[in-house]
Amino acid sequence: MASLKEVRSRITSVQSTQQITKAMKMVAAAKLRRAQDNILRLRPYAQRLNNILGNLTALAGDDVVSEYGVxxxxxxxxxxAITSDRGLAGAFNSNIFKGVNATIQERYATQAAAGNVTVLAIGRKAHEYYGKRLPLLGNYTHVFGKLSFDTVREAAEQAMEGFRTGQYDEVVMVYNEFRNVATQIVRAEQLLPLVPNELPVNAPAASNVDYIFEPSKEEIVQTLIPQSIKVQLYKAVLESNASEHGARMTAMEKATENAGELLKQLKLTYNRTRQAAITTEILEIVGGAEALAASR
Structure with a gap:
């Protein structure tokens, strides 16, 4: 059985850890509110941009062919691969690693065997993990330090340039989609080449939408397509950012609860150990007194 000093030391250590996890939960909750607001504002814009682009492409037909759709x-x-810069977020990062590995095994096993799979890692954890396993493109460990459209645009432009020049034949992004604080879903979506978007059931058909093209249909489509690609990657990064804070908040809440349960057990152990020590001392005193009385 551990000594009273050892048990007290463990209780102090667990209490200190519990205070840290409580503080981290509060920080994650504050960051989550901002991140959630950002993604909720962007989602309608990204969806509307895709719908407009789909209508324009359908109206243009074969007259307008984008280099990003070949x-x-x-x-x-x-x-x-989009992860976080820091850990302590439960299975947030490991789920991305599993998602990327599953995507490679299911869709690109032949390319991986030939050494033709490259990773563009957004987030320090992905950079550290895949830096030892697969070729990396660029260094985007700074994205979440000051998250903005401009920082994500650099990564999107590098991926687009690689596809446009034939360096890559397909570009896929793997990220955590934010649903709520406790739920994040790993998504593997093809970014390039562009795939036609299915319009909602109640959406108007492209032929029924009246557009006035200025300056020209071709120029508008060719301008919107690169912008749409960048917005889609930015949306995935914002989804991942909100998911990270939600996962960390949940993980820290669970850690705080576990610390509370451990404290109960340690205090019970402390009380039992203290009671046993007191009982032992009493027995020693009684035994000594009896021995003294017998010797007289």
């Missing part, structure tokens, strides 16, 4: 034989693949 499907090629898939020999070289770029996977954009």
């Amino acid at each position: 499907a090629r034989d898939v020999n070289r693949v770029l996977i954009i």
